[in-house]
Amino acid sequence: MxxxxxxxxxxxxxxxxxxxxxxxxxxxxxxxxxxxxxxxxxxxxxxxxxxxKPKNLKKQKTTxxxxxxxxxxxxxxxxxxxxxxxxxxxxxxxxxxxxxxxxxxxxxxxxxxxxxxxxxxxxxxxxxxxxxxxxxxxxxxxxxxxxxxxxxxxxxxxxxxxxxxxxxxxxxxxxxxxxxxxxxxxxxxxxxxxxxxxxxxxxxxxxxxxxxxxxxxxxxxxxxxxxxxxxxxxxxxxxxxxxxxxxxxxxxxxxxxxxxxxxxxxxxxxxxxxKDFMLQPPWDLETKNKYILHYTYGCDYNLKGELTYGKIGEWRFDKRSYLQGPIPKNLPLPPPGVPESVVTLVKMMNEATSNIPNWDSSS
CATH class of the missing domain: 3.90.550 (Spore Coat Polysaccharide Biosynthesis Protein SpsA; Chain A)
Incomplete structure (x- = not known):
């Protein structure tokens, strides 16, 4: 240079x-x-x-x-x-x-x-x-x-x-x-x-x-x-x-x-x-061999489990629906046919909200 x-x-x-x-x-x-x-x-x-891979990365880290x-x-x-x-x-x-x-x-x-x-x-x-x-x-x-x-x-x-x-x-x-x-x-x-x-x-x-x-x-x-x-x-x-x-x-x-x-x-x-660092539902369908789930996109589906992106679905999860307060406990699971990544997201949300103390409107 x-x-x-x-x-x-x-x-x-x-x-x-x-x-x-x-x-x-x-x-x-x-x-x-x-x-x-x-x-x-x-x-x-x-x-x-x-x-x-560059030559200086040929060796695997050992510590x-x-x-x-x-x-x-x-x-x-x-x-x-x-x-x-x-x-x-x-x-x-x-x-x-x-x-x-x-x-x-x-x-x-x-x-x-x-x-x-x-x-x-x-x-x-x-x-x-x-x-x-x-x-x-x-x-x-x-x-x-x-x-x-x-x-x-x-x-x-x-x-x-x-x-x-x-x-x-x-x-x-x-x-x-x-x-x-x-x-x-x-x-x-x-x-x-x-x-x-x-x-x-x-x-x-x-x-x-x-x-x-x-x-x-x-x-x-x-x-x-x-x-x-x-x-x-x-x-x-x-x-x-x-x-x-x-x-x-x-x-x-x-x-x-x-x-x-x-x-x-x-x-x-x-x-x-x-590429395995993160996945982003609904576009990424599975969580297998991924480290982080990033729920930035809205997930909208009809009751047949079909994606209706761009149109509010009969079943949906979108973090932007909760601008003024926390998501509720026990979110309903998606209908059959919805990808595993979205199901996992909802299950992990529900587990967290069930175990975090004082999870209510005062959060």
């Missing part, structure tokens, strides 16, 4: 520091180069046939490498009930054989404590100043991680960046390998198809846009020190993207995901792409 590239990255990192300084000021004022794709849960890293689970959240009821369910399943899976799950932190970017402080390990950080997110609440995430990494004492050397709507299906090992973080590949993150916009933040001297992995920041397992380097750049790129009308229009609700992918590439970081 030439001098121009080095200068750009220095300026960007300095810009990140400058943005961070300005954010703090405003808060006070307002009071290896290869794309690694892994198909299955296999310690030998079953690879997509067109992809090879445990615990990782800390961190998720950013608000104090809104919608996020609170999801965090409670996620934390329940973390506790169920953490100490099982095969797990390398370490400590847990909810990074609460409301700027003040809430009523879950005694239930879930939590660190309170500041939100962005009013109006800076332009209604895009996910923009608080990189700023929350910057603050948390600066102030927290984290025993583990690795961090899993997770989200409230994640459920651990099985004990999760550390899928990262040294300086290669592990991430889930999203089909809708397409740097090559958006090269004109991407080049605003990833100049040509850094290399082809294929250096940018098709990922977001979650789920990602990454070395703590590496994340501390990337996070300010991630924040800076996110803010710049949101302030650019063309980028904002093109990337929409996945803007912050692109920002993390680009920030990682600017630091020369490539991720091991683990």
């Amino acid at each position: 030439g001098r121009a590239s080095d200068l750009f990255l220095v300026l960007l990192v300095l810009g990140s520091s400058f943005v961070a300084y300005n954010v703090v000021t405003m808060i006070i004022h307002y009071s290896s180069s290869q794309n690694l794709v892994v198909d299955s849960m296999d310690d030998g890293l079953l690879l997509d046939p067109i992809v090879e 445990r490498a615990p990782f800390h689970i961190a998720l950013t959240a608000t104090n809104a009821p919608y996020g609170q009930w999801q965090c409670r369910i996620m934390y329940y399943w973390y506790k169920q899976k953490r100490n099982l054989p095969g797990s390398e799950m370490g400590g847990f932190t909810r990074v609460l970017h409301s700027g003040r404590p809430d009523n879950l402080m005694d239930e879930i390990p939590t660190v309170v950080v500041d939100p962005l100043p009013p109006g800076l997110d332009q209604g895009y609440i996910v923009l608080h995430r990189p700023w929350a991680f910057v603050q948390w990494l600066q102030q927290a004492t984290i025993e583990e050397e690795y961090i899993l960046m997770a989200e409230p709507d994640h459920i651990f299906l099985t004990p999760l090992p550390n899928l990262a390998y040294g300086g290669h973080p592990a991430a889930f590949p999203f089909f809708y993150i397409k740097p090559e198809q958006n090269e004109k916009i991407v080049r605003k933040y990833y100049p040509e001297e850094f290399g082809p846009v294929t250096n940018i992995d098709p990922i977001g920041n979650s789920p990602v397992i990454i070395e703590k020190n590496l994340l501390a380097e990337i996070a300010p750049t991630w924040m800076n790129v996110s803010l710049k993207m949101k302030q650019d009308p063309e980028t904002d229009k093109a990337f929409g609700w996945v803007l912050e995901m692109y920002a993390y992918a680009i920030a990682s590439a600017l630091h020369g970081v490539r991720h091991i792409l683990r």
Whole structure:
């Protein structure tokens, strides 16, 4: 990489520091180069046939490498009930054989404590100043991680960046390998198809846009020190993207995901792409050989068990139906014919709500 590239990255990192300084000021004022794709849960890293593993990954790890689970959240009821369910399943899976799950932190970017402080390990950080997110609440995430990494004492050397709507299906090992973080590949993150916009933040001297992995920041397992380097750049790129009308229009609700992918590439970081890291019903039909269930999409079916996506079904589960309070206990099971992934989701929801104390409208 030439001098121009080095200068750009220095300026960007300095810009990140400058943005961070300005954010703090405003808060006070307002009071290896290869794309690694892994198909299955296999310690030998079953690879997509067109992809090879870098030489420095040929050796299998022989020691445990615990990782800390961190998720950013608000104090809104919608996020609170999801965090409670996620934390329940973390506790169920953490100490099982095969797990390398370490400590847990909810990074609460409301700027003040809430009523879950005694239930879930939590660190309170500041939100962005009013109006800076332009209604895009996910923009608080990189700023929350910057603050948390600066102030927290984290025993583990690795961090899993997770989200409230994640459920651990099985004990999760550390899928990262040294300086290669592990991430889930999203089909809708397409740097090559958006090269004109991407080049605003990833100049040509850094290399082809294929250096940018098709990922977001979650789920990602990454070395703590590496994340501390990337996070300010991630924040800076996110803010710049949101302030650019063309980028904002093109990337929409996945803007912050692109920002993390680009920030990682600017630091020369490539991720091991683990297809088995996560599944997303209703599109993924089975939970077999998957680690995390992500219930971001609505699940709508008729009584014949047929998917009616885009149309409210006779049977449905959609987390957005519960914006003002927690899901009820004992959700009805789907009708016969609905995929196993959706049935598992409902059963795990019901188990959690039956065992979490004080699961009611006061959550």
